[in-house]
Amino acid sequence: MTDEQVKFLLTEREVPTDWVNLLVDLPGEPLPPLHPQTLEPAGPPDLTPIFPMGLIEQEVSGAPEIPIPEQVREAYKLWRPTPLFRARRLERELDTPAHIYYKYEGVSPPGSHKPNTAIAQAHENARAGVRRLVTETGAGQWGSALAFACSLFGLDCEVFMVGSSYDQKPYRRSMMQTWGATVHRSPSTLTGSGLAQQAHPTGSLGIAISEAVEVAAGREDTNYALGSVLNHVLLHQTIIGQEAAVQMEMAGEQPDVVVGCVGGGSNFAGLSFPFVRKVLRGETKMRFLAAEPSACPTLTRGAYRYDFGDTAGLTPLMAMYTLGHDFVPPPVHAGGLRYHGDAPMLCGLVRAGLVEARAYRQNETFAAAVRFARSEGIIPAPEPAHAIRAVIEEAEAAREAGEPRTILFGLCGHGHFDLGAYDAFLAGELEDPEFSEQDMDEALAALPHAPALA
Amino acid sequence: MTDEQVKFLLTEREVPTDWVNLLVDLPGEPLPPLHPQTLEPAGPPDLTPIFPMGLIEQEVSGAPEIPIPEQVREAYKLWRPTPLFRARRLERELDTPAHIYYKYEGVSPPGSHKPNTAIAQAHENARAGVRRLVTETGAGQWGSALAFACSLFGLDCEVFMVGSSYDQKPYRRSMMQTWGATVHRSPSTLTGSGLAQQAHPTGSLGIAISEAVEVAAGREDTNYALGSVLNHVLLHQTIIGQEAAVQMEMAGEQPDVVVGCVGGGSNFAGLSFPFVRKVLRGETKMRFLAAEPSACPTLTRGAYRYDFGDTAGLTPLMAMYTLGHDFVPPPVHAGGLRYHGDAPMLCGLVRAGLVEARAYRQNETFAAAVRFARSEGIIPAPEPAHAIRAVIEEAEAAREAGEPRTILFGLCGHGHFDLGAYDAFLAGELEDPEFSEQDMDEALAALPHAPALA
Numbered sequence: 062m063t064d065e066q067v068k069f070l071l072t073e074r075e076v077p078t079d080w081v082n083l084l085v086d087l088p089g090e091p092l093p094p095l096h097p098q099t100l101e102p103a104g105p106p107d108l109t110p111i112f113p114m115g116l117i118e119q120e121v122s123g124a125p126e127i128p129i130p131e132q133v134r135e136a137y138k139l140w141r142p143t144p145l146f147r148a149r150r151l152e153r154e155l156d157t158p159a160h161i162y163y164k165y166e167g168v169s170p171p172g173s174h175k176p177n178t179a180i181a182q183a184h185e186n187a188r189a190g191v192r193r194l195v196t197e198t199g200a201g202q203w204g205s206a207l208a209f210a211c212s213l214f215g216l217d218c219e220v221f222m223v224g225s226s227y228d229q230k231p232y233r234r235s236m237m238q239t240w241g242a243t244v245h246r247s248p249s250t251l252t253g254s255g256l257a258q259q260a261h262p263t264g265s266l267g268i269a270i271s272e273a274v275e276v277a278a279g280r281e282d283t284n285y286a287l288g289s290v291l292n293h294v295l296l297h298q299t300i301i302g303q304e305a306a307v308q309m310e311m312a313g314e315q316p317d318v319v320v321g322c323v324g325g326g327s328n329f330a331g332l333s334f335p336f337v338r339k340v341l342r343g344e345t346k347m348r349f350l351a352a353e354p355s356a357c358p359t360l361t362r363g364a365y366r367y368d369f370g371d372t373a374g375l376t377p378l379m380a381m382y383t384l385g386h387d388f389v390p391p392p393v394h395a396g397g398l399r400y401h402g403d404a405p406m407l408c409g410l411v412r413a414g415l416v417e418a419r420a421y422r423q424n425e426t427f428a429a430a431v432r433f434a435r436s437e438g439i440i441p442a443p444e445p446a447h448a449i450r451a452v453i454e455e456a457e458a459a460r461e462a463g464e465p466r467t468i469l470f471g472l473c474g475h476g477h478f479d480l481g482a483y484d485a486f487l488a489g490e491l492e493d494p495e496f497s498e499q500d501m502d503e504a505l506a507a508l509p510h511a512p513a514l515a
Numbered sequence: 516m517t518d519e520q521v522k523f524l525l526t527e528r529e530v531p532t533d534w535v536n537l538l539v540d541l542p543g544e545p546l547p548p549l550h551p552q553t554l555e556p557a558g559p560p561d562l563t564p565i566f567p568m569g570l571i572e573q574e575v576s577g578a579p580e581i582p583i584p585e586q587v588r589e590a591y592k593l594w595r596p597t598p599l600f601r602a603r604r605l606e607r608e609l610d611t612p613a614h615i616y617y618k619y620e621g622v623s624p625p626g627s628h629k630p631n632t633a634i635a636q637a638h639e640n641a642r643a644g645v646r647r648l649v650t651e652t653g654a655g656q657w658g659s660a661l662a663f664a665c666s667l668f669g670l671d672c673e674v675f676m677v678g679s680s681y682d683q684k685p686y687r688r689s690m691m692q693t694w695g696a697t698v699h700r701s702p703s704t705l706t707g708s709g710l711a712q713q714a715h716p717t718g719s720l721g722i723a724i725s726e727a728v729e730v731a732a733g734r735e736d737t738n739y740a741l742g743s744v745l746n747h748v749l750l751h752q753t754i755i756g757q758e759a760a761v762q763m764e765m766a767g768e769q770p771d772v773v774v775g776c777v778g779g780g781s782n783f784a785g786l787s788f789p790f791v792r793k794v795l796r797g798e799t800k801m802r803f804l805a806a807e808p809s810a811c812p813t814l815t816r817g818a819y820r821y822d823f824g825d826t827a828g829l830t831p832l833m834a835m836y837t838l839g840h841d842f843v844p845p846p847v848h849a850g851g852l853r854y855h856g857d858a859p860m861l862c863g864l865v866r867a868g869l870v871e872a873r874a875y876r877q878n879e880t881f882a883a884a885v886r887f888a889r890s891e892g893i894i895p896a897p898e899p900a901h902a903i904r905a906v907i908e909e910a911e912a913a914r915e916a917g918e919p920r921t922i923l924f925g926l927c928g929h930g931h932f933d934l935g936a937y938d939a940f941l942a943g944e945l946e947d948p949e950f951s952e953q954d955m956d957e958a959l960a961a962l963p964h965a966p967a968l969a
Contacts, residue, residue, distance in 0.1 A: 170892035
């Protein structure tokens, strides 16, 4: 065998012992969330009806590292550490001097990075004596991860699944049920929010969130769980970047640029934050590149404002780039990237110029995904296909400049449940929506009357 | 973290260097295949129209080990070595003193053990100057693996997919197309065999084989590829058991019993043959347990006779347990186990009493699969769910006997494309067919007039 190593593996004893809390390293003072009614800064007591205190403490913690509980590390061992690959076949295919590495999170049982936080949230809720977690899911990645995590910690799990996905993508529903979860088609008749929306039978993520939050707030033994955006969710995902840093050392390289796709921001943050900290502390230099869909260009075209996290306006307002909380993105297949806002921590880094954002069209991302699958084998989910599109751009730039470049990107999930989209792409029938000026005007007009941001 | 290790990993430098050829260790003289017309022993020249000489040499080789070509090992590195898991959560769930280990082949891009041979076959054909491989596929596992392998070796790939699967399971088709393969709905109008069967629009595996063999035999630059049964296919799969043997040593244990599911036999052989050799050579003692569906109970109820490998009677006759080459098993979801015969090498071991076979009903296997998913996380394909059913039986026997037992089984693929079957099971709507006495009578009456076997 040649010396062309393609996989860099860690043993389960090397699962990191702490999460990286970037909050303390961020430039400037963090902008507090605002209470949705009073518009005054919201504090921990506002969150106790739906989150356990352990997670609320993580949400606002000033500690630079937070220890990972033993039981969480035990559960992580079922699939972690995840492999780091050197994409040698893709490099040859692109005829580039760049070295391309990818951290593959698709080896988890639900097939994405989402269980990194689902496990941590299930554990913290179980420890607090909560008996049931309730959440919403669109295409099903987050709902699957929470169902899996609940099955490991003996919690009941209820998932409100957007009606159109429930009808069109039954296999993610079956997956959740196999792990013992109860899945409701949203809008349901189980909640006031659902009953009020029976005229919209296909549902929306906003309606599903409202249903889940309503159930969690109304039952003593039940909490809510969110799969992205919040500080504690990003925190849990930093296990990805910490492993990747060790694996890049095994490969004898350091990334020049770290690339990830962004929906709510937890995948991007998970891979990049451990590297971002080193840059913020002046220990090294590195670029960071966030890839998002042109159909939902939050970071590249959104306004930096206080806005609600959900469509119905039930959550605290957060300081972030936003297209407006009632913006409904076109139905691109990267369902995980169809979010009107982004994690406040990530938005702050974009605002500060540390993270560059680029938007890509649906067809060019699928072309990149097919190119990747035919060289590296793995069929990517549509979300990380955006990162692959950006990576190809970087690799081609390196070739044109005739210079080496070390690229690390996050392959945050496989596409086994997205092959209908590949089908449409290969048949030349995939739509290619873009965000219009009119969309932007409507988005800005709908922003809440919260304090403007500098 | 506790010392409860759950994963045993090898680096890619530890991918085995040779395949294990059990042919030379088998008890008695091998029974030669017979020419389908003359019923005389068939030799290598009978196979050259559809297979390259490199594979034919492997089919009949008397060497105890066969070196794995460098390019094949390079391709294996994309996902091999595969992990060995200790199923500690399942052990606790079963409250058993048994130690349960599983070798997980679902980490390959197509999601099963099949690419172990697809890669080797694609390489040998590319080396021989062949430009195109053609094959058949039922539910799509084998076709996916060959499409993936062809994409790595620059070969065109054509797959005849059974019509009913083509219509009902479009995602496996999309997967093959993503890797660049051309997929034909069978019966097609591209072959004489297909044209003759237009009255049976849902097709069958037998018809699809006939179409693929016809295309391969009729084109100079095109060969055929088979995913199981033949000696060289079993040979390529022995990489599984060799890795598992090293990993069991890392765990400090030796299996008391090795368990696998059996369709054509390549998964079972791949895991077990390196261990079987040690037993045949008197180096150790161990039990071997083959799990098959009650709906297609080849090893437990079939006759040991010469029979065709395919439904249409185009292939050489092989000495094997068979339910008759025109037996059409009920449509159980374990599509990979719906084969009327079994690999001659494996059948010889069953005949010699070295391998014990057990048959399980569809519903009890799905119950075992759900139990596994809720403790270990991974959702198994319906085929290895039969092995899990057998493992639970062994683990419960150990508990009742109050004695330790080390069980190793093959988890040969994930169930991401089988969630419709889980859905039916969880809804209590899964059929539970069994093989009847009448089936057996009809099967025996249809056997060809070949020499009987002692």
